[in-house]
Amino acid sequence: MNSLFEQLKTKAVSNRQRIILPESTEPRTLRAANQIIADNVADVILIGNKTEILAQAATMQLPHIEKAQVIDPDNSEAVEKYAQLFYELRKSKGITIDDARKKVKDPLYLGCLIIKNGEADGQVAGAMNTTGNVLRAAFQVLKTQPGVSTVSGAFIMLLPGGSPYGERGIMVFADCAVVPDPDAKQLAEIAVLTERTARDLAGINPKVAMLSFSTKGSAKHERVDKVVEATQLAKEMNPNMEIDGELQADAALVPSVGASKAPGSAIAGKANVLVFPDLGVGNIAYKLVQRLAGATAVGPVLQGLGAPVNDLSRGCNEDDIYKTILLTCNQAIARKA
Numbered sequence: 001m002n003s004l005f006e007q008l009k010t011k012a013v014s015n016r017q018r019i020i021l022p023e024s025t026e027p028r029t030l031r032a033a034n035q036i037i038a039d040n041v042a043d044v045i046l047i048g049n050k051t052e053i054l055a056q057a058a059t060m061q062l063p064h065i066e067k068a069q070v071i072d073p074d075n076s077e078a079v080e081k082y083a084q085l086f087y088e089l090r091k092s093k094g095i096t097i098d099d100a101r102k103k104v105k106d107p108l109y110l111g112c113l114i115i116k117n118g119e120a121d122g123q124v125a126g127a128m129n130t131t132g133n134v135l136r137a138a139f140q141v142l143k144t145q146p147g148v149s150t151v152s153g154a155f156i157m158l159l160p161g162g163s164p165y166g167e168r169g170i171m172v173f174a175d176c177a178v179v180p181d182p183d184a185k186q187l188a189e190i191a192v193l194t195e196r197t198a199r200d201l202a203g204i205n206p207k208v209a210m211l212s213f214s215t216k217g218s219a220k221h222e223r224v225d226k227v228v229e230a231t232q233l234a235k236e237m238n239p240n241m242e243i244d245g246e247l248q249a250d251a252a253l254v255p256s257v258g259a260s261k262a263p264g265s266a267i268a269g270k271a272n273v274l275v276f277p278d279l280g281v282g283n284i285a286y287k288l289v290q291r292l293a294g295a296t297a298v299g300p301v302l303q304g305l306g307a308p309v310n311d312l313s314r315g316c317n318e319d320d321i322y323k324t325i326l327l328t329c330n331q332a333i334a335r336k337a
């Protein structure tokens, strides 16, 4: 494990959080859960049938699973309170209590409701479920953090050793996962939340570049105007953050290009947080850096939700799940601080 995750693990161990894993019979999830418990990283809550989970753990030789708390969506007494809670949260959307009782059978929803009820700190899912399903449950139950209207997804990019970019080779990119076409206010929020993610999780001193195909007015287009407006709004939302835009990627990253295209900018040539103008750019950019530059992409880290929930790729392995649990614990710790 690299030093970033060692640090996240140390913090998680010293301030244990309660993490829900709704995909409890999924083998990679069960292996990651076993290791998390063995390493004293978090208190694990599994959603499912206890007999089935323990039988599978025994077959897979995962002795620590018996220390996990298990909540059974078929235990009608325990689940009724969450159905009532979901009904209260969603009745204005036209759902009935019977709809709510059906919904809480879905472990993704039940997990979020347990968090909403204050009985857990975060959730990790997505080894079996699509991004849309993981996000929709979280949006409907946990909604957004106070003062935030739009959830977005950041990647912590660990560049190969010796890279001159980022802080100690660490950069943060967003939004790469959630908001297809953000307006200026949403883009400003993405910048503010990503700055916080860079500080709280990536452990870097964020220098935020608002990226565009234009640097400081070199091109005129409504898409450039959006980035200029978002930069201004982000400065108003968080006057303390170090941010500049609009900048092209080379001006943001390369000191000589930054000095010639954006003289006097405190960010040009030094950026370690890149905010992309829309999801098309952000999703393609992180995958290109991952594949062509050999970077490790950690995430997406969902930012702005009412409580930490993170989504896995369905192609993930148990180590990815373990690391996503570490990130989720650290998001919960940062919230409480």
Ligand code: ACO
Binding pocket: 131, 132, 133, 135, 136, 139, 140, 144, 149, 150, 151, 152, 176, 177, 178, 179, 180, 283, 299, 300
């Ligand atoms: N932030 C906060 N709340 C949101 C957001 C958001 N970004 N998006 C939707 N919501 C809320 C809505 O307000 C609504 O709330 P309400 O029911 O209380 O009124 C609820 O979520 C459902 O909204 P819909 O518009 O119906 O959402 P939908 O289910 O259509 O879409 C989704 C949400 C799935 C996240 C959609 O935005 C999406 O598909 N985004 C792209 C995800 C993706 O495919 N990413 C790329 C792959 S991930 C990767 O490569 C790492």
